[in-house]
Amino acid sequence: MSWVANVMVSVSPEDRLNVEAFSGWLDEECPRLGGTGRGGCGNLRLITDVDNRWGGYKNPECDVYAAALNHADLAAVVAHFGSLAWRNPNAVQLFVMDQEELFFRVWMIRDGALRQYAPSSPDEEDDEFWGTAES
Numbered sequence: 777m778s779w780v781a782n783v784m785v786s787v788s789p790e791d792r793l794n795v796e797a798f799s800g801w802l803d804e805e806c807p808r809l810g811g812t813g814r815g816g817c818g819n820l821r822l823i824t825d826v827d828n829r830w831g832g833y834k835n836p837e838c839d840v841y842a843a844a845l846n847h848a849d850l851a852a853v854v855a856h857f858g859s860l861a862w863r864n865p866n867a868v869q870l871f872v873m874d875q876e877e878l879f880f881r882v883w884m885i886r887d888g889a890l891r892q893y894a895p896s897s898p899d900e901e902d903d904e905f906w907g908t909a910e911s
Contacts, residue, residue, distance in 0.1 A: 778846050779809060781874045783853070785820060785841045788867040794860050795820060795841055801856060807849040817848035838867070850874060854883060858890030 787795050799820035806817040820841035822828075830836055845853070850872055862868045865885040873880045882893045 779875050781845045781848055781850055781853075781872060782880070783820070783843045783845055783848075783873075784823075784871040784880070785857075786838050786867070786869040786871075787841075787862070788864045789839055790863045791868065792839065794862055795839070798857060798860060799841065799843075802843065802845065802848065802853070806845075806856070807852045808847045809849055812847065816846075818843045818845040854890070857883070858885065 785795055785798070802817050803819040804815045807814055808817060820843045822839060823842045824830070824836045824838065824840045826835075854870065854872065857870050862885065865888075868885050870883040870890075871880040872883075883890050884893055885891070
């Protein structure tokens with residue numbers, strides 16, 4: 777059985793080597809859920825490459841990498857991401873959507889610290905979250 781988390785990283789081009797190192801860490805060293813080992817969670821792929829066209833008439837002005845991680849300890853993923861020495865930290869963003877969630881959590885580095893910006897924790901048990909609340 778798998779447990780999948782969708783992850784995206786947006787960086788400026790000068791942080792390509794850092795994101796490649798982060799990807800290698802995910803594939804080789806990332807702790808797995810429940811302490812069941814390390815590595816083999818997945819790796820990031822550049823999705824803004826010249827062969828991957830976005831909608832619109834222009835090319836993206838950021839580098840975006842994405843992965844579907846399997847059994848990754850997401851707290852460790854976020855902590856490791858925040859510990860890297862990013863060359864342009866104000867341009868770095870981490871998006872994480874855990875399995876059975878319908879939203880990405882977003883982390884950014886500001887004033888030298890990794891901070892979660894949105895959302896903190898929508899109430900998925902609330903009918904309004906699902907758009908099924910009675911009027």
